[in-house]
Amino acid sequence: MxxxxxxxxxxxxxxxxxxxxxxxxxxxxxxxxxxxxxxxxxxxxxxxxxxxxxxxxxxxxxxxxxxxxxxxxxxxxxxxxxxxxxxxxxxxxxxxxxxxxxxxxxxxxxxxxxxxxxxxxxxxxxxxxxxxxxxxxxxxxxxxxxxxxxxxxxxxxxxxxxxxxxxxxxxxxxxxxxxxxxxxxxxxxxxxxxxxxxxxxxxxxxxxxxxxxxxxxTTIPHEDNELSFVEEHRTGAVITTLVQAEFFQVFKYDINGAASFTQNGYFQLFSVLDGQANISVGSDSYSINKGDHFILPNDVSNFTIDGNATIIVSQP
Missing domain, CATH: 2.60.120.10 (Jelly Rolls)
Known part of the structure; x- marks a missing residue:
């Protein structure tokens, strides 16, 4: 597929x-x-x-x-x-x-x-x-x-x-x-x-x-979780790790050009919060726009996102 x-x-x-x-x-x-x-x-x-x-x-x-x-x-x-x-x-x-x-x-x-x-x-x-x-x-x-x-x-x-x-x-x-x-x-x-x-x-x-x-x-007393946001700057993107927890990992992709990615989990969930870009998988390219939501399945190992967009990405 x-x-x-x-x-x-x-x-x-x-x-x-x-x-x-x-x-x-x-x-x-x-x-x-x-x-x-x-x-x-x-x-x-x-x-x-x-x-x-x-x-x-x-x-x-x-x-x-x-x-x-x-x-x-x-x-x-x-x-x-x-x-x-x-x-x-x-x-x-x-x-x-x-x-x-x-x-x-x-x-x-x-x-x-x-x-x-x-x-x-x-x-x-x-x-x-x-x-x-x-x-x-x-x-x-x-x-x-x-x-x-x-x-x-x-x-x-x-x-x-x-x-x-x-x-x-x-x-x-x-x-x-x-x-x-x-x-x-x-x-x-x-x-x-x-x-x-x-x-x-x-x-x-x-x-x-x-x-x-x-x-x-209810947890009593309340416990705050210390989050440390890690930014990775790469060609065409800034990747911020928001949380790596028991049930999910969540990242923010700030796309500002053409950025290449390798999928390292079982599958990934994408929500485009702002902007417009194209995601290329193999020889195929798909337009992604503000408000779009999609899943990259397990058989997608490498992909490229090209454009200007803010995307929240999660995986189990």
Missing amino acids: TEPLFLQPIFKERIWGGSTLKEEFDYPIPSNHTGECWAISAHKNGQSTVTNGTYAGKSLHQVWEKAPHLFGHYSSEVFPLLTKILDANKDLSVQVHPDDSYAHEHEGPQEFGKTECWYIIDCEPNAELIFGHHAQTKEEFERLMEEGRWEQLLRRVPIKPGDFFYVPSGTIHALCEGTLVLETQQSSDTTYRVYDYDRTDNEGNKRELHLQKAMDV
């Missing part, structure tokens, strides 16, 4: 969503309350579709099952990663995710935990997010939560475009109003909601909270 798998995203409406996904990427969003673009996904709750080549029209899950050689026979029952773009037009609920063992035990043997990371594509001036908490013990956490002393409990962090956060399972977190984020995560949709600002839906109902499960899985 030796060609990229270009993918058609799917979109999710959320009470905190907006219209930025259309304004920024010209995506065909279903409404002005669209919060999530599931860009590269084989998860049962939303599956991307291949748009080109041999597997055009197939879901990523179908390709994963039918053509394991494309993914280097990667040893996982499910496609391991999920790439999203999130439009936090309003504050997201304060939440936490379980690890694999807790998810298997409490949500079912087919469910996985959720470690994730965020690249801040854009945000309002003075934007912030909730990342961690100030409680030193489980008792203090529970007391502040029960008394509704959220400002005292939750840790707020200022953000700017280009910031990056690694969010292991067990981390209390929430994106806040006016933030556009690319998220790389385990392929999981398991979220435990801790606090939702007492919001109600169109019918006046508050969204469900999951306080006991959240208490079970």
Whole structure:
């Protein structure tokens, strides 16, 4: 095959969503309350579709099952990663995710935990997010939560475009109003909601909270992960290693000319955040543009990207 798998995203409406996904990427969003673009996904709750080549029209899950050689026979029952773009037009609920063992035990043997990371594509001036908490013990956490002393409990962090956060399972977190984020995560949709600002839906109902499960899985006290971003300057590109962690590696490619690459993992996921370029695989060349998402399968060993573009690249 030796060609990229270009993918058609799917979109999710959320009470905190907006219209930025259309304004920024010209995506065909279903409404002005669209919060999530599931860009590269084989998860049962939303599956991307291949748009080109041999597997055009197939879901990523179908390709994963039918053509394991494309993914280097990667040893996982499910496609391991999920790439999203999130439009936090309003504050997201304060939440936490379980690890694999807790998810298997409490949500079912087919469910996985959720470690994730965020690249801040854009945000309002003075934007912030909730990342961690100030409680030193489980008792203090529970007391502040029960008394509704959220400002005292939750840790707020200022953000700017280009910031990056690694969010292991067990981390209390929430994106806040006016933030556009690319998220790389385990392929999981398991979220435990801790606090939702007492919001109600169109019918006046508050969204469900999951306080006991959240208490079970939250890391107390909060632990910050020290990230050291490593830049590699090469002809035509600057490659920044954002994180190398248990479930994924994530890189930022700043392309400013023609750059040659060798794929050294099982397969790679690409999301073009800005600009335009061409990717050459063998004798074939493919145009890649802002908002495109694709996978380079295992049989692509060498490739060249030529143009001016910012691309987030991940691999399991």
